[in-house]
Amino acid sequence: MSLPFIDLKSQYAALKTSIDARIQRVLDHGQYIMGPEVKELEQALATYTGAKHCITVASGTEALLIALMALDFKPGDEVITTPFTFAATAEVIVLLGGVPVFVDIEPDTCNIDASLIEAAITPRTRAIMPVGLYGQVADMDEINAVAARHGLAVIEDAAQSFGASYKSRKSCNLSTFGCTSFFPSKPLGCYGDGGAIFTNDDAMAQASREIRVHGQSQRYTHTRLGVGGRMDTLQCAIVLGKLERFDWEVAQRLAIGERYQQLLAELPASLNIQRLVVRDDRDCVWAQFTLSVDHREQVQQRLQEAGIPTAIHYPKPLHQQPFYQRYGQGQSLPHSERAARRVMSLPMSADLAPAQQDSVIQALIAATRVSA
Template identity: 50%
Template sequence: MKIDFANLQYQYQLYKIEIDEAIQSVLDKSNYIMGEEITQLENSLQKFTGAKHAITCSSGTDALLLAMMALDIKPGDEIITTPFTFIATAETIALMGAVPVFVDIDEKTYNIDTSKIEEKITSNTKAIVPVSLYGQPSDMDVIQSIADKHNLKVIIDGAQSFGSRYKGKTDSNLGDISTTSFFPAKPLGCFGDGGAVFTNDDALASKMKSLRVHGQSKRYHHKYIGMGGRLDTLQAAVLNVKLAHYKKDLALRQEVAQKYTEVFQEKGLILPFINDKATSAWAQYSVRVKYRNELQAKLKEAGIPTAVHYPVPLHLQECFEYLGYKAGDFPVAEIVSQEIMSLPMNPYVSEYEIQYISENL
């Protein structure tokens, strides 16, 4: 048996006629940059999330950069975030010349430990960047209250969590700016790179729209130092089709996660924990195991792909040596990184496949 980790080809075949027609429509018009499909997508994203402004861009990484540029993050500013995430979260902070300040994670949710944020705040702190890891928002009530108390901005890294909710609101409609990624393997993915920023602040929205086109106020007139950060029209066309089916796909992801949890109850694994204030978009279904390398090898032999998100916390990455962190500084992130393992997760994992995975585990 051979199980597909993300099943992107299966999804394409499901929506093939609609996607092919949408792509062909762009080809026929040959309006590849900022075509009408961009506006259609942004309007649909606003409706889906409840955010006042949805602004598409070239990737989830560029979404983070746009957010920080819009908030005037400067060299030397400190931004508090988690060391247990994809590198883009802290990489973009460093690219702005700012300093990533890490806080250990909660051992249940793997999101930032909100009880440890306030002790890291200094006069140089400008923002908090919580990550909605594996698809679940952080505890935003606590984070927002800390931010309000200390006059800090909140940028949500929702690269994995589009469509998740916190107390009934999508995590695209929280914080000062929320970001997401449309990388192909994400819950809502395009056929290349793509992302979006969301905000309810008119001024921030206007600035980010300008920043993504090199800071232009009008053609060849530049108000800001910006970037080439547009989403291309072909990707928007694909996303327009997939977004129309996304609520159904999210519900199927939830069903897959529930089935996994049911069959794994007695397996001796540490299973995902979802805060009762939140829902997850289930970008990953990640369990904690002992002897991970040996287990992955045996599962691979059985045709079961796995992945590790993430094997080395950011404070121990070579590129962040200059920050001066060492092993032992964030013990929860370190132990989780040694034990975490992601299983095949997509809307189409069958009951038979889940049973097969369970038996092999």
């Protein structure tokens, strides 16, 4: 039997009693939109991150979009971001008429290279949008310092890094806005789409709350442009259920990720399997456990034959995508391009057993030797 890439079934089995009861409670009271679980989850998430405000929204994409709208983002405004991310990061900028400006990544973490950001700032730059790729937060202190020097906002795309820590602070409480996703495969996921915005700014929080309900400051009083961006009560109830063991899951992810790293460190250098570096002042919740290999397609095929699923996050950087290359303007971003050719993600879940990890690594060794 093939190993699951993400084991949501084991997670549900462990939480079934609580999740089922919370879902039934919503079915009983029938408040499917903005029911009491919405506020309960927002309070719980704000407490978890330490942020003053949490605003749940329909998806991680919606979180980024609403954050930009709250900043009164205008057509032609620029946002500096990474090209090595899911399209949603740049998508929301373009949807509002803005321009994504791509700078390259650090080759060892695959996160945006903070040292390259300042040179990309122009009079039209409005914000910086770093991504906590694979579950590790970017160099937020350095990014915030650049932003402060130039009067810019920072929006942390924490779709993959919720639960991670950076210098003893939680992801989503590190900048102007933190935006995360509760897509089912994320470290903290629901059973559909969902997301959240975090901020310590009262005005930004109020704007975000109004924007998510079509710009209403009160019912049928539309004080600003908005969207239908609410997170369903049922999905909030599910996340509340999952929060009950989230601290345990984060600890497991850290331990399983570290064990993967140690097992990989023991492999012969001739296999040319490169691990991601986790900086000493932060951790990684491994939304995907990702490494780099040569001959990736052949390695993936061999692993598939051995019952080991893999994925690629991401096979083509945004500045080379058919739509977004117009913003890259032919620029060369070599670290992003090399990563896109070589990255591969292995099975990763809080419930992944040591024996399963061992099977993955043994299959990886065999696959890389045959493909070399």
